[in-house]
Amino acid sequence: MNPDFQVAIKVLSKDKMSSKDLETVMDEVDLLKKVDHPNIVEYFETYDDKHYLYLVMELCTGGELFDSHDNCLKSGKPYPEKRAAEVIHKCLEALQHCHALGITHRDIKPENIMFGKDDEVRLVDFGLAKDTILHMKSYAGTPYFMAPEVLKGDYTHKCDIWSLACVLYMLMAGKLPYTGSSRTEVFDKIKAGRYEPITGLSEELQSLLGQMFNVNAKQRPTAIECQGHAWFQKQLGEEHKHMNENIDTEVLQGLQKFHGKNRLRRECLNILVKMVNPKEFMTLRKEFNKIDTNGSGTIEIEELRASVRKCHANLPDAELDRILNEVDVNGNGIINYHEFIAATFPVEKYATRERLQSLFQKFDSQDDQKINRTSLREAFTKLGHHLTSVEIGEIMDEHDVDHEHEMTYQEFEAMILDHM
Numbered sequence: 001m002n003p004d005f006q007v008a009i010k011v012l013s014k015d016k017m018s019s020k021d022l023e024t025v026m027d028e029v030d031l032l033k034k035v036d037h038p039n040i041v042e043y044f045e046t047y048d049d050k051h052y053l054y055l056v057m058e059l060c061t062g063g064e065l066f067d068s069h070d071n072c073l074k075s076g077k078p079y080p081e082k083r084a085a086e087v088i089h090k091c092l093e094a095l096q097h098c099h100a101l102g103i104t105h106r107d108i109k110p111e112n113i114m115f116g117k118d119d120e121v122r123l124v125d126f127g128l129a130k131d132t133i134l135h136m137k138s139y140a141g142t143p144y145f146m147a148p149e150v151l152k153g154d155y156t157h158k159c160d161i162w163s164l165a166c167v168l169y170m171l172m173a174g175k176l177p178y179t180g181s182s183r184t185e186v187f188d189k190i191k192a193g194r195y196e197p198i199t200g201l202s203e204e205l206q207s208l209l210g211q212m213f214n215v216n217a218k219q220r221p222t223a224i225e226c227q228g229h230a231w232f233q234k235q236l237g238e239e240h241k242h243m244n245e246n247i248d249t250e251v252l253q254g255l256q257k258f259h260g261k262n263r264l265r266r267e268c269l270n271i272l273v274k275m276v277n278p279k280e281f282m283t284l285r286k287e288f289n290k291i292d293t294n295g296s297g298t299i300e301i302e303e304l305r306a307s308v309r310k311c312h313a314n315l316p317d318a319e320l321d322r323i324l325n326e327v328d329v330n331g332n333g334i335i336n337y338h339e340f341i342a343a344t345f346p347v348e349k350y351a352t353r354e355r356l357q358s359l360f361q362k363f364d365s366q367d368d369q370k371i372n373r374t375s376l377r378e379a380f381t382k383l384g385h386h387l388t389s390v391e392i393g394e395i396m397d398e399h400d401v402d403h404e405h406e407m408t409y410q411e412f413e414a415m416i417l418d419h420m
Contacts, residue, residue, distance in 0.1 A: 005275045005358060007044060010055040014048075022053075024127070029055065031103060031126045033384050036336035037297045038278055038285060039094035041114070041124040044271075045382040058274075060122050062115025065167070081205060084171045085235035087113070089227060090121035091164055096223035097297030098123075099157045102133045106140045106150075108163035110170060118278040143183065144176050148191045149217045158217040161226065165212030172205070173198045177213070191215065204231035224295045246311040251287045251344050255323050256315075258343040264376075264395050265415050266329045267383065268359055269342040272416075275358065276350050281341050288340050299335040351416055360412050371407040372396075 012025060032043035042058035065087070091113060098105060105112075107128040114122045128140045137153050147162035149155035169177040177195035180186040189195070193215040197206065208231045214220040221229075273281070291299050291307045301324050308315050327335050327343045335343075361367070365375040373392050380387050387395075399407050399415050 005355070006059045006061075008057045008059040010057060012053040012055070014051055014053055017053075025053065025055075027131075028126050028129065031129050031131055032057075034101060034131070035098060035103065035126075036338055037094050037097040038337060039090045039121045039123060040097065041116075041122045042274060044274070045384075047382065058116065058122070060114040060124065061117045062119055065110045065113040065115075065171075078200070079171050079174075081172075081202060081231075082235045084168060084205075085232055087121055087171070088164065088168050089232055089236065091123060091167070092223045092227050093295065093297070094121070094123040095157075095160050095164065096227070096295045098129075099160070099223055100294075100296035100298070102131055104130050104132070104136065104157040105160050105163075106130060106136075107142060107145075108160050108167065109142050109145045110167055113167065116278065120278060144178060144186065146190065147217065148193065148215045151187055151191060156217065158220050158222070161212050161220055161223065162217075165209055168212070169195065169198070169209060172201060202231065202234070204229070204234055207231065227295065245290050247290050247307045248287055249311065249313070251284070252308065252311070252313055254344040255327065256319070258323075258326055262398065262415070263391075264363075264399065265418075266342070267380070267385075268416055269347065270329055270338050271359060271362065272347075272351060272355060273338055273341045273345060275355050276345075280350070281345065284341055284344055285337075287344070288337060297337060299340060301333075304335070348417065356413055356416060357409075359416070360409050363412075369409065371412065372405065 014022065017025070029043065029046055032041075041060060044056040044058070046056070047054040091108075095105065095108075103126075105123065105126065105128070107125060108123075112123065112125045114124050116122050130136055130140075136155050139150070139153065141150055141159070141163065145163040145166045147155060147159040150159050166177055173196075178186050178189045180189060193213050195213060198209075201209075208226070208229045211221050211229070212226065226232075278285075288299070291303050293303055293306065294300075301320065304320055304324060305317070308320060324333075324335060327339050329339050329342075330336065360371070363371045363376060363379040365378045366372075373389075373396055376395060377387060377392050380392075396405065396407065399411055401411050401414075402408075
């Protein structure tokens with residue numbers, strides 16, 4: 001096992017869950033499979049037996065937003081605007097990704113903003129999230145963080161912006177923006193957008209809060225519009241400006257050289273990059289952001305074409321289409337964040353023996369030091385892919401060098417390192 005790869009396992013008792021509860025949990029799993037962003041908690045796989053359901057997730061070792069990670073809040077010291085800008089900008093990046101996919105979180109609050117082992121923000125708990133581009137009606141969320149339109153029963157993804165404004169207010173003031181002696185009083189203040197201004201804040205931050213707390217959801221800025229606010233430009237400087245830079249030619253060459261037709265290798269590389277501390281990929285993340293010009297957290301073919309033209313690389317459209325098809329593991333017509341990293345990171349550097357053995361064990365479900373058709377099917381099913389017998393057979397035939405209808409660790413290692 002790889003001691004550096006630790007996970008959180010959520011254990012749910014099927015015996016204590018109604019069919020509706022189970023459906024809700026599986027809806028959350030489906031949403032987590034759909035999102036892929038460095039500032040959203042990672043979902044790995046699901047196991048179940050007769051009595052229990054096991055959800056395997058990323059372990060957020062940095063704790064919650066208001067935990068020891070931010071001791072200044074507990075010591076009574078003012079929270080630095082620069083630090084707040086770093087946190088909120090990351091949250092906005094995650095929300096922009098969700099909203100671009102048609103997902104509304106609906107429960108943004110401090111407890112659902114955590115930090116990973118790389119000290120980066122992670123948006124967690126998608127239990128109330130909704131996957132729809134339509135107006136929502138149902139009452140959902142945590143009362144103190146609800147947007148006025150949620151209370152009125154007709155809202156869109158803009159409700160997440162209001163909730164995040166509540167978090168930003170709490171960071172700077174150390175208290176909730178909307179309080180009262182009764183729920184009715186609190187809700188009346190929310191509907192009117194009446195909050196106590198915080199003294200000592202910069203003019204830019206006061207402006208941003210005012211915009212995010214706009215009771216008219218149509219006039220409230222989107223996540224991407226918030227990111228362009230003057231406050232972030234002032235606090236973060238050039239840190240988040242990559243839009244006008246050309247993509248590194250080595251990264252483009254890496255995308256060209258990547259051969260993703262091998263389905264098992266592609267899946268393994270996507271798992272492997274999640275075993276590595278995300279800090280290791282900060283340079284590649286910047287390259288990803290250069291291409292992802294609309295901030296959706298994915299790369300579309302037109303964005304890839306524009307980046308290639310910008311750096312004057314002479315690649316025909318057919319070659320760009322081939323690159324996207326090779327890198328696109330999920331087959332959804334776009335390149336997700338981890339797909340990009342898996343296609344561009346130096347495999348030999350990070351494919352240590354411990355990680356390779358850990359990877360092998362994921363597909364060796366029968367723990368007999370070999371991968372056969374049954375264990376391969378089980379492993380792909382846990383990863384959310386239901387392969388046909390023909391597809392399983394094609395994978396085995398491609399990597400079963402000695403034709404014994406099973407894959408040894410040596411054959412598996414050679415496949416990952418691309419030495420076959």
